[in-house]
Amino acid sequence: MIAMFKAIPFGIFLTLLVALFMGSGGTSGGMLHIFPFDVQYADWGLDFRLYWSWGLFLGGTALSFFIILMMD
Numbered sequence: 001m002i003a004m005f006k007a008i009p010f011g012i013f014l015t016l017l018v019a020l021f022m023g024s025g026g027t028s029g030g031m032l033h034i035f036p037f038d039v040q041y042a043d044w045g046l047d048f049r050l051y052w053s054w055g056l057f058l059g060g061t062a063l064s065f066f067i068i069l070m071m072d
Contacts, residue, residue: 003068011061023051
């Protein structure tokens with residue numbers, strides 16, 4: 001159970017990294033359905049675009065989970 005909580009940050013990192021390169025290139029990734037969303041925080045003057053894919057997040061988290069399990 002604890003391995004799943006360890007795998008979530010790796011899934012997030014993998015998703016942001018892969019979706020950044022694919023999304024900024026203008027592709028939706030087909031079945032990955034990479035979509036952009038804007039992060040705006042006016043108090044700090046932040047305004048940037050992130051790319052995300054729930055399918056990629058679940059796949060990356062599962063991959064990280066099994067790698068962590070093999071390391072134990």
